[in-house]
Amino acid sequence: MRGVKGGLIRRMVLATCVLLLFVGGAFGTLLISIGEDRETTRLSRRTHQLFTAADQVHRKTVDLQAAQQAYTISGDGVFLGRWQAASSGVLEANATLETLASTAAQRRLTQRITRTSTSYVQDYSLPALNAARRGDPAARSTSTLLEGERRIGQLRVDLGVLRTSERDVLAARDARAEAMVRREMFAVLAGLTGSAIVIALVGGYQTRLLVQPIRRAATMADRLAGGRLDTRMPETGKAEIGQLERSFNVMGDSLQGAHDDLIASRARVVLATDQTRRRIERDLHDGVQQRLLSLGLDIRRIELSVPPELPELRAELSEVVAGINGTVDDVREISRGCTRRS
Secondary structure (H helix, E strand, C coil): CCCCCCCHHHHHHHHHHHHHHHHHHHHHHHHHHHHHHHHHHHHHHHHHHHHHHHHHHHHHHHHHHHHHHHHHHHCCCHHHHHHHHHHHHHHHHHHHHHHHCCCHHHHHHHHHHHHHHHHHHHHHHHHHHHHHHHCCHHHHCHHHHHHHHHHHHHHHHHHHHHHHHHHHHHHHHHHHHHHHHHHHHHHHHHHHHHHHHHHHHHHHHHHHHHHHHHHHHHHHHHHHHCCCCCCCCCCCCCHHHHHHHHHHHHHHHHHHHHHHHHHHHHHHHHHHHHHHHHHHHHHHHHHHHHHHHHHHHHHHHHHHHCCCCCHHHHHHHHHHHHHHHHHHHHHHHHHHHHHHHC
16 A cells, blocks of 8 residues: 555645645634734724823823913912922823834924923923012013913924824824735635635545545445456556555456356366266176176076975075075166266
């Protein structure tokens, strides 16, 4: 079996490898798609976190502006505490925003936002607040208020640029992800379709290569066992199946030859038996029977020559002649029986 070129095991391993190639390709593509979807989801979540941090910078800056203006107008120390809390919140929001930047473009935009918000706190809000605490009328001037609004407006512009840029990146990423999903779905469907085709082809190949020849071999074996010794299989199979068909035909030839030899041997035995029977019949008829008859005649002559004064001897000789005649009859019957059997 091992010497059969292109054996069944090799063929089945090859078919299995082809099937695994299609199935593995389909599931590999699916795993890649899942990994890319996770990465897209992670980047989208990070973008949303970036938006939340940017909104937090804007909200804390606006709170800082409100606390500064309220203290400037009322002089109430409560608003100083609110201003300090808002100032710390701006710094924390800036730090969070910068840690969320993962690309060069995001880092440039977030650094611009943190510079704008930090400049608002240190270069505008804190000096204006100190002026209000000193009672400087410049703290309530229109120019000071307009400068604060200008800086807040610049911060809003920077935040808008960040949002627009990230939305564009997010939209492009979603478009690429959608196109990739379509390609991967097509690849998965193609892989599964190819797998189904390969499975069908392998099943048909196995049926043609294994199932049908084995069923044909079982049918032929039943015929051979039923006495039809001329049954032979067509030697059309491949590898081990072809070797099985050839071995079956060799076995059929051997059984047919043995059967023919048995018939010839039986004919020779019958012929030898007939010849032996005829020879025995001839020997009985020409040999023993004739000698017994001759012996009986000789004793009968002796019996007739016996003197009358010896009746006992004559009687004994008569009995001997009767026994010889009976033996001749038995030999004749045996000879007739041989003749009937022949």
